[in-house]
Amino acid sequence: MKIKNVVVIGSGTMGCGIAAQLCNANIPVTLLDLTTEITEKAKERIFKSRPPLLIDKSKIDNISIGNINDNFDTVSQADWIVEAVVERIDIKHNIYEKIFKSRKNGSIVSSNTSSIPIKILSEKLSEDEKKDFCITHFFNPVRYMDLLEIVKSENNDLEKINSLKTFCEKDLGKGTIVCNDTPGFLGNRIGVFAMQVAMTEAFRMKLTIEEADAVFGRPMGIPKTGVFGLYDLIGIDLMADVLKSFIKELPENDEFQKVAKEIPLVKKLIETGYTGRKGKGGFYRINKTDNKKTLEGINLENGEYSISKKFNLGSERMDIVNLINRDDKYGEYAWSVISKIIKYASSLVPGITDKFNDIDEAMRLGFNWTKGPFEMLKEIGVKNFFDKIDSFENNKFLENLSKTKDENFYGERQLYTDLETLGKIKPKATKIDKNNSAEIYRFNDFNIVEFTTKANALDYDSMDSLKNATDKPLIIINEAMQFSAGVNLSYTMDFADKGDFKSIEKFVKYFQETCKHLKYSKYPVVSAPSGLALGGGFEVLCQSNFVVSHTNIVVGLVETIVGLIPAGGGCKEMLWRWSQTDEARNDPDYAPLKVFEIIGYAKTATSPIEAEPFKYLKPDDKKIMSRNSLLSVSKKIIEQNKDFKIPQEASFQFSGKVVYEKMIKMLEKLYNDKTILDHGVQVGKELAYVLSGGDTTVDKKLSEDDLYKLELDAFMRLIETQKTQDRIKHTLATSKPLVN
Ligand code: NAI
Numbered sequence: 001m002k003i004k005n006v007v008v009i010g011s012g013t014m015g016c017g018i019a020a021q022l023c024n025a026n027i028p029v030t031l032l033d034l035t036t037e038i039t040e041k042a043k044e045r046i047f048k049s050r051p052p053l054l055i056d057k058s059k060i061d062n063i064s065i066g067n068i069n070d071n072f073d074t075v076s077q078a079d080w081i082v083e084a085v086v087e088r089i090d091i092k093h094n095i096y097e098k099i100f101k102s103r104k105n106g107s108i109v110s111s112n113t114s115s116i117p118i119k120i121l122s123e124k125l126s127e128d129e130k131k132d133f134c135i136t137h138f139f140n141p142v143r144y145m146d147l148l149e150i151v152k153s154e155n156n157d158l159e160k161i162n163s164l165k166t167f168c169e170k171d172l173g174k175g176t177i178v179c180n181d182t183p184g185f186l187g188n189r190i191g192v193f194a195m196q197v198a199m200t201e202a203f204r205m206k207l208t209i210e211e212a213d214a215v216f217g218r219p220m221g222i223p224k225t226g227v228f229g230l231y232d233l234i235g236i237d238l239m240a241d242v243l244k245s246f247i248k249e250l251p252e253n254d255e256f257q258k259v260a261k262e263i264p265l266v267k268k269l270i271e272t273g274y275t276g277r278k279g280k281g282g283f284y285r286i287n288k289t290d291n292k293k294t295l296e297g298i299n300l301e302n303g304e305y306s307i308s309k310k311f312n313l314g315s316e317r318m319d320i321v322n323l324i325n326r327d328d329k330y331g332e333y334a335w336s337v338i339s340k341i342i343k344y345a346s347s348l349v350p351g352i353t354d355k356f357n358d359i360d361e362a363m364r365l366g367f368n369w370t371k372g373p374f375e376m377l378k379e380i381g382v383k384n385f386f387d388k389i390d391s392f393e394n395n396k397f398l399e400n401l402s403k404t405k406d407e408n409f410y411g412e413r414q415l416y417t418d419l420e421t422l423g424k425i426k427p428k429a430t431k432i433d434k435n436n437s438a439e440i441y442r443f444n445d446f447n448i449v450e451f452t453t454k455a456n457a458l459d460y461d462s463m464d465s466l467k468n469a470t471d472k473p474l475i476i477i478n479e480a481m482q483f484s485a486g487v488n489l490s491y492t493m494d495f496a497d498k499g500d501f502k503s504i505e506k507f508v509k510y511f512q513e514t515c516k517h518l519k520y521s522k523y524p525v526v527s528a529p530s531g532l533a534l535g536g537g538f539e540v541l542c543q544s545n546f547v548v549s550h551t552n553i554v555v556g557l558v559e560t561i562v563g564l565i566p567a568g569g570g571c572k573e574m575l576w577r578w579s580q581t582d583e584a585r586n587d588p589d590y591a592p593l594k595v596f597e598i599i600g601y602a603k604t605a606t607s608p609i610e611a612e613p614f615k616y617l618k619p620d621d622k623k624i625m626s627r628n629s630l631l632s633v634s635k636k637i638i639e640q641n642k643d644f645k646i647p648q649e650a651s652f653q654f655s656g657k658v659v660y661e662k663m664i665k666m667l668e669k670l671y672n673d674k675t676i677l678d679h680g681v682q683v684g685k686e687l688a689y690v691l692s693g694g695d696t697t698v699d700k701k702l703s704e705d706d707l708y709k710l711e712l713d714a715f716m717r718l719i720e721t722q723k724t725q726d727r728i729k730h731t732l733a734t735s736k737p738l739v740n
Helices: 013-024 036-048 057-062 072-077 089-102 127-131 158-171 187-204 209-215 228-234 236-249 255-259 264-271 320-324 329-347 356-367 373-380 382-388 396-404 422-428 460-468 489-497 501-520 536-542 570-579 582-586 590-600 608-614 627-640 657-672 678-691 704-719 722-734
Strands: 006-009 029-033 063-067 080-083 108-111 133-138 147-151 175-179 284-289 292-298 305-307 430-434 438-443 446-451 474-476 525-527 531-534 546-550 553-556 622-624
Touching: 006 013, 006 072, 013 029, 013 036, 013 057, 013 063, 013 133, 029 036, 029 072, 036 057, 036 063, 057 063, 072 089, 080 089, 089 108, 108 158, 127 133, 133 158, 147 158, 147 356, 158 175, 175 356, 187 209, 187 228, 187 236, 187 255, 187 329, 187 356, 209 228, 209 292, 209 329, 228 236, 228 284, 236 264, 255 329, 320 329, 320 373, 329 356, 329 373, 329 382, 329 396, 356 373, 373 382, 382 396, 422 438, 422 446, 422 627, 438 460, 446 460, 460 501, 474 627, 489 501, 489 722, 501 536, 501 704, 525 627, 531 536, 536 553, 536 570, 546 553, 546 608, 546 627, 553 608, 570 590, 570 678, 570 704, 582 590, 590 657, 590 678, 622 627, 657 678, 678 704, 678 722, 704 722
Parallel strands: 006 029, 006 080, 029 063, 080 108, 108 133, 147 175, 446 474, 474 525, 525 546, 531 553, 546 622
Antiparallel strands: 133 147, 284 292, 292 305, 430 438, 438 446
């Protein structure tokens, strides 16, 4: 079955998200709601959404809109009809009645429900209709959340479910897991349970919200929002509704019931409008007094707010074993939470799925956990786990494991997909090197480098791994959310604080050397980015020979924001790309001026399609919807480039002072308009000097090394200034830019 035409009914948050993702995949989609006015507004919301639901504005043309009275005939054309209306069974039933009267034979009908069992949704359908009906549970925001759960019933035609799965995986790019019809399906059943355990244990053990979030966060391989931060993000009232639905759907003796009980403080927060970030605040709130914003945190015991201070646990690295073995209340909290999650998740096998592996993958895809509960168990070690755990009655999985004591119980990863992913390959590959910032794997006849730092920020060790891995064709790819957010600024500032600028210079030189090495090594280098590829991350990418980009990337050179200029070859590479245009052949100042604007304004693109007009990406760079396909596409490029030829070194001709003066005029205007302040001018001047070719004239040829040198010198002059250091410190502390 081919899906060429889709109707989405209900144009709220989820309907819009699903429709937008179909647009991204170039699938014509009709969005219907009660009135055309509602869908008109929905279409506008999709167009203007931030972060954007569309990978390119032009994709909006794939959408048609209408209302369920006048335009319902569109359903008869559709291969797939997705219902995403409000969570009310009477409304959903009415819609299904209409859909099954109009749809063409064999089309798939699915609901996006988050909590209503398929049994109830389909209770009024005929046996034949039930064959084509399932739940497709997308997560919000659809473009960015990888998980899609397809919930099947015993009536389904499995071949059809599989072809829908393939479509959702390959065309829509979702990590698609097929599961049984049980309350909350996979992701939410475990994810919400985990949040409730983390919360109730924090109350019980009298932890502050900052302490709990510091433990139930990065050290556990969980996003830094932790539990209370995540509660605020999702909405405290929405979470209460989710819990009510679990309480109603789950049997009384389910462990979930114990942690889902209403907490008086939470009830009070909802009643007083403290519903989280969308409300007056939540567990955290921003207090504005005298025009100053302060972050405050709630005291779980008395409900009062006071200034929130980030709690420092010592290390933010994921290290479950050390965390649970800590001899303090944080270790105790971590063990209590993790062991309860492992116990609960394993007690549900095989009820909610016979593949425990799918639970782990649902947690990765839907909650951005680095490891799911079973991988945590594997990391703790089977023996250690059973030495530490008190009881596990009525848990077949653990009873069994306690007998076999099989440390290798886990087996393969990512069983839900047939694609050859990084997650599947890693356990089979040989780890040939590892340092604090990256790991090198050898698989068949190529190498893989995976960065492993926070947001994959780059430092000396990251470069070392890249450089050491070029003795074979190389793929730079990672499982974490970000390809790389750029050079590690704390690492750089540590040297600057000590006045050790020599070490910074050494690092930047090594960065340049490594990037040059990537570009001109004997074997092809492929970068396969997903998420952030900013600053230094982009410099690695743009000096790789090939790029296989996920459609969800944020890419750009953003160094000027922190008072620096790109010095790992970013200026040079952008100049080269813009120098290859027809306009540049006629005008030596064309490329420098273009790049001055792009880097000067720190322009970013939020998809590979948006990246092309900036020349951050090239037309022949691959743009891939399915993240799971990045590795296989990269591999194919390597196979196709057995006779890879090292590219010729680039050379440049710029007008030096002539174009420099033009840039200075632009800076003066910005300064006079108060768009930039003193240091903005200084950074702009340094950038102008590099991009104009320095002390040169148009008849002189500059090499790549000349440009690397210009970048390095300008970078060093800037990092030594107090104002650049102020910018960096401010950004590190607040994640916001400082204008000075
Ligand atoms: P929403 O409240 O944002 O949008 C619902 C839309 O349905 C509205 O535009 C409304 O006008 C429309 N609608 C109501 N009655 C209708 C009818 N008879 N015919 C056509 N349209 C009608 O809701 P949201 O958040 O988009 O949720 C939709 C579904 O997705 C629900 O079943 C929800 O449980 C589920 N879901 C929601 C998630 C979320 O994060 N918001 C996540 C996953 C699933």
